[in-house]
Amino acid sequence: MNTYYAANLLIYAGIDIIACLALNLQFGVTGIVNFSFIVFQSVGAYAAAVLSMPPDTANGGFQHYIGGYELPFPIPWIGGAIAGGLLAIPVGLVVLRKLRSDYQAIALLVLSVIANTVITNADKFLGGAAGIALVPAPLQDQITPNTETYQYFYIGITAVCVALAFLVVHRVVNSPYGRSLRAMREREIAAAAIGKNPVQLKMAIFIVGGMIAGLSGAILVGFINVWAPSVWLYPETIILFAAIIVGGRGNNIGAILGALLVPVGFEEVTRLLNSNGSLANFGPPGLLSALQWVAIGLLILGFLWFRPQGVRPEPRRVFEGGVE
Amino acid sequence: MNLFVAAFGFGLVSMSVIAIAAVGFTMQFGITNMINLAYGEVMVSSAYVAYYLNKAGISVWIGMVAGALFGSVFSFLLNRFIYAPFMRRGTANLGMVIVSLAVSLMIANLLLPIVGYYPVSYQEDGGGLIRLGPIALTRDQFIVIGIAVVLMLAIHALLTYTRLGKAMRATAANATLARNCGIPTGRVIDGVWLITGALCGLAGVVAALNAGSFVIGNGAAFLITILAAAVLGGAGQPYGAMIGAVLIGLITEFSAAAWSPQYKEVVAFAVLVLVMVLRPQGLLAKRGALAAAG
Numbered sequence: 001m002n003t004y005y006a007a008n009l010l011i012y013a014g015i016d017i018i019a020c021l022a023l024n025l026q027f028g029v030t031g032i033v034n035f036s037f038i039v040f041q042s043v044g045a046y047a048a049a050v051l052s053m054p055p056d057t058a059n060g061g062f063q064h065y066i067g068g069y070e071l072p073f074p075i076p077w078i079g080g081a082i083a084g085g086l087l088a089i090p091v092g093l094v095v096l097r098k099l100r101s102d103y104q105a106i107a108l109l110v111l112s113v114i115a116n117t118v119i120t121n122a123d124k125f126l127g128g129a130a131g132i133a134l135v136p137a138p139l140q141d142q143i144t145p146n147t148e149t150y151q152y153f154y155i156g157i158t159a160v161c162v163a164l165a166f167l168v169v170h171r172v173v174n175s176p177y178g179r180s181l182r183a184m185r186e187r188e189i190a191a192a193a194i195g196k197n198p199v200q201l202k203m204a205i206f207i208v209g210g211m212i213a214g215l216s217g218a219i220l221v222g223f224i225n226v227w228a229p230s231v232w233l234y235p236e237t238i239i240l241f242a243a244i245i246v247g248g249r250g251n252n253i254g255a256i257l258g259a260l261l262v263p264v265g266f267e268e269v270t271r272l273l274n275s276n277g278s279l280a281n282f283g284p285p286g287l288l289s290a291l292q293w294v295a296i297g298l299l300i301l302g303f304l305w306f307r308p309q310g311v312r313p314e315p316r317r318v319f320e321g322g323v324e
Numbered sequence: 325m326n327l328f329v330a331a332f333g334f335g336l337v338s339m340s341v342i343a344i345a346a347v348g349f350t351m352q353f354g355i356t357n358m359i360n361l362a363y364g365e366v367m368v369s370s371a372y373v374a375y376y377l378n379k380a381g382i383s384v385w386i387g388m389v390a391g392a393l394f395g396s397v398f399s400f401l402l403n404r405f406i407y408a409p410f411m412r413r414g415t416a417n418l419g420m421v422i423v424s425l426a427v428s429l430m431i432a433n434l435l436l437p438i439v440g441y442y443p444v445s446y447q448e449d450g451g452g453l454i455r456l457g458p459i460a461l462t463r464d465q466f467i468v469i470g471i472a473v474v475l476m477l478a479i480h481a482l483l484t485y486t487r488l489g490k491a492m493r494a495t496a497a498n499a500t501l502a503r504n505c506g507i508p509t510g511r512v513i514d515g516v517w518l519i520t521g522a523l524c525g526l527a528g529v530v531a532a533l534n535a536g537s538f539v540i541g542n543g544a545a546f547l548i549t550i551l552a553a554a555v556l557g558g559a560g561q562p563y564g565a566m567i568g569a570v571l572i573g574l575i576t577e578f579s580a581a582a583w584s585p586q587y588k589e590v591v592a593f594a595v596l597v598l599v600m601v602l603r604p605q606g607l608l609a610k611r612g613a614l615a616a617a618g
Binding site: 094103105107111113121235238290293301304305 | 359361406409410413415417418419420421422423425426427429430432433434436437441544545548551555559586587589590593596597600601604
């Protein structure tokens, strides 16, 4: 186990934890089934990419994208978070205002599929199907990437972002505001009857979650330096849902646990299986990755059936000064 | 101008394909209260059943019947062994959406190693062009339109004149009340899954035949068009789905003629968004996609 591998694992874990915290805030705490979560992560990644890259005429103009502002770190990451939040506004206004909650889920799922189709076909906008490559790593002019120092630096900034995201969702969940969110999730009409505005609450959480998702995308694109439609197909969101369902809906610690068990765990298992030569060539091509998706589906069904509350159930909050 | 007349012809074919699929989808939702996101995957699975029969030298029309049977049994089993047990446990509507999405993912990925990544097509030449005024379509396309018309009339007859159809409507309106009136709602729902599953399977083969070639990934695209038609007409409303199919079929084909065929699903999506903003209950339903009152 070398440093590079360990760093890779830690950074992916950090990104998945941030994403799961955001999705847990939306799905677990507030009850918005955001099936287009990956789109928000992706918009953050694209925004961070075009903010940090030179104009597309650089590098011989082999790729096409809008923007290219060469802004220094951390502006692209902040921009990624803002982009996620900005996208949440129009989407939220269409989806969250009038629709029944299961329709919201479907509308968001369809959005996820369509957004991918549009970006894939619009090849002048964000690189089309080929995507964007050579995204600069943050501070690469100060610290040389591919060195051990840089790995530690990247783990450090990812950890800061994880802490920041945790702080935000922790404060939201354990506040009177979080209580309103849970009340709305449990019974929207009752929450509305005591004066809570469900649309406003949902919009706020949709935007905050979108910003955190955008940040996670920005961190990811800074690390892998490429972004393309094939990495944000709609099933990627389902992995995160599996993580939340396994970890425990509505529980932030559960979300972190789920992130470590499902997205990180599955990546590792697939990598180990693929590194084993005889297993990697077992069956028709793509068998392993197909079976991985089947396993994700089984995991969701299994947990929803046998342990719907997840590994770490949401704590029951009891008001201690309550009447007998 | 000629382009648009041709587009109208293709629109007739498109709306036939969409209508068969969307009526099945919307009946599943209206009567069993289940938004079956695996619908597109069942369609593609049925299309593959017909493909393998066709490859073995059997006519695609017999394959279509086999696809319908397969879709029927497959949907029935899906409900029996996955959806119905979860519903009996009291899984909320939202939970059921997640369940059906997980099922859809599993079907697609179980199928993938078996059928492979490459697009396949049926051995069927289309039967030559037939001109009807300014519209020129192949014989097969006319047959598809004919099948759709017959099926829509059959669905209308089923819902209006038969005991089963009336029981279905009663179950859709209020399942508890229907049960209390002596309607065996369990068996009615089994019937719904068998019938809508057959529509789904048949629609899969028809859609694959119409598209020329297909891959597993088409399931998601099928689903989007169907959702657009069903929501436009008013979810759960079979007649609404028929109207929705007519409109979506025409709109997507005209947009393909005027703009680009790559964006058919995008146009269907745009219609979906417009409906959700302007009239979430759809054209025919009273409530539809609107938030529940209590």
